[in-house]
Amino acid sequence: MATKNPKKSNLKQKLTDKYRLVVLNENTFEERFSLKLSRLNVVVFGGAFSIILIIATTILIAFTPIKEYIPGYASSKLKADAVKLTFEADSLKIKLAILENYTKALKPVLTGEITSENIDSLQLEAQQLTIDESELDASREDSIFREKVERENRFAITNSNLNNLKVVFFSPLSGTISQDFDSSAKHFAVDIVAKTGTPIKAVADGTVIFAGWSAETGYTILLKHTNNFISVYKHNGNLLKQQGDLVKSGEVIASVGSTGELTTGPHLHFELWNGGYAVNPTNFIDFK
Template sequence: MCFKKKKETKEKKKRARPFKRRFRLVMMDDGNFKEVWSFRLTLGNIVYSLSIIILVFILFGGILMTFTPLKHWIPDYPDAKIRQGIIDNSIKVDSLAQLIDIQDQYIVNLKQILVGDIKTETPSLKSLSENRSEIIDSLNQREFDSIIREKVEFDRQTSVSVLQTPVNQSNISTLQFFPPVKGVVSSTFNSKEQHFGIDIVTKPSSPVCATLSGTVIYKGWTLEGGNVVQIQHTNNVISVYKHNAVILKDQGDYVLVGEPIGVVGNTGEYSTGPHLHFEIWHNGVPVNPADYVSFN
């Protein structure tokens, strides 16, 4: 065993001998061959020194490429501004695609209205009552279920008849408008101040109902109005409902008079509290809703 260990020790020393072999680097004067400078080194020192030098160059190069404009010379280097530009462009393209879809649906709805290819059948009281019951059942899991149930049932019992007779398109005074909400008018119609509707304060989470039967031509979000719904009715009438907390209908849906389309909320920059901003437009001109609807 001792002989075997001595043999292994000799072999290790033999393998390490080239790295311990010493060399002397000498600088001499060519005229008189006098030694000017000398340096002793081994193969191990040479390898160690070269490794340190290479590591220093790698670190120095990495610092230059990271914190200096030299990094832009690297092919396919992902510049931060370029990455942010790609992200911004992707968001804009996605928003434009959604806007185009909405505009296409809006144009289709307008074409149907202009050519008269819209649903004009008048619902019966029985069908309207059944429709409201289905809506109430679908909302019983929400926090505001009891409020909506009480409101819709009260409106069903006290509302005017949904049977409407054809009227002249130039006159909407004979139309029977359904109050979208019941409450107190906090701000009146004033076209001079560009307030083209009225604000009705009511209980939070109260249902917002369609004032007439028609087709939803817009459902979306605006900075000033929050959640907004626009409905196209016959006789070239458009109703607008702003600041909704929730919108219950989608663009293109046909809604019945008195049917819940949203929930009273406080969305949008122009909202100072839970209320509904309600507008009526006839032949492209805003009219005072208070002249046609009673909100008490």
């Protein structure tokens, strides 16, 4: 027959032996409180209390402002200040570039490369130029051309409207319009919702007159088209064209994003201007 290990029996007995904890009144020796415990109970209760204490401490640090006092964690206000300072630094960099260009333009005058003598010599050469007045007389072809131009200018309003009708715009993006053009609410655009990264296309042939970043509208690009039309694309994820580039109608110029402080999610904020006035894009473009 197998015999039990006396060491294991002694360990089990030590863990399960009951002890009584009694709290007495020091003066009267009256029993106030008593509790029966064993070594095993103490280990279990102590371990459970330690686990609960660790979990509570972790939750307290992770979901309360106390974590800001721990080295390595930055406060939300500090992050906001850092972002604001980054935008201000970008603005200062642009202003510095403008100031440098202005200084370069003044440098020839300040260093003496352009003097009053040079200016006087240019003026003298201009005065010595002789003009043959016979060349100023209009030829027969010139007279016919002037008469044609004057005839067209008599109906400038009508011709301007006809020219505007010749401009054909295409939809920059296929998506759902979340907010329509509303001049009374100063929302001079249509907002088109689409997935992040969806290509944004030029509505017509034109030239990029601005492509850059602003704090409120994020990555923004502006195109100038014929007949004084300007199209504006805001809150882009990234820009694929630079200022001065020529683009064709339907060419991809950016992608959908959610950049800038005024954004409400991935969408395109599209504006259309003509002659300095905002026009309703839905009157010219079918976004369906």
